[in-house]
Amino acid sequence: MNTLSSTRRSMSRAEALSWNPNWSVGDIRVIEENLDRLAARTFFRTRSNSTVTAQDDSGRSIMYLHPGYVTFPKGLAPEDRKDLEMHGFTLSTAQSRAASRAMPEETLSFCPGCFYALPATGVCDTCG
Structure with missing residues (x-):
């Protein structure tokens, strides 16, 4: 079994651009501009689906898409x-x-009579 092919999945340019459905139109536009600038031809995602890698014609990795950022x-x-x-x-x-x-830090209230932590009701289970 080829280790490289078992850790990544090929995808089309359209699939790469729609990989994160939460990206805005502006995000997709700037990603496309950089794919064009670097002449990206092939795309694959990691098996864990955590990143998408764009490569040029020679197979060199030129751009990495992450859910919230792009790196080069x-x-x-x-x-x-x-x-x-x-x-x-x-x-x-x-x-x-x-x-x-x-x-968020949880704050506890304590019973002034027995010093046990009060339940969410605010009424001490011990003292009543």
């Missing part, structure tokens, strides 16, 4: 991107890591 190998990112430190750009579906990890 060094030297291939568009020069007019907002963040020059990032080798790519974010899309409208990008989520902040801090926001996705932040969990």
Whole structure:
């Protein structure tokens, strides 16, 4: 069994552009512009479906599509991107890591008589 073919699935350009149904029309437009700029010809997704890779005619990976951002190998990112430190750009579906990890902190109320944690009703099960 070919290891490479077992870890990725070929797809068409149209399938790559519709891979994330939450991408906006603007997201798809900027992705298409970069696919055209780099002459992307073949596309595949990982078996886990976490990314889509675009390749040129020679089979060189030139662009990686993620649910909320696009990345490029060094030297291939568009020069007019907002963040020059990032080798790519974010899309409208990008989520902040801090926001996705932040969990609201649960606050407990305690009974003033026995100091047990109060249930959601606010009435102590021990003291009544």
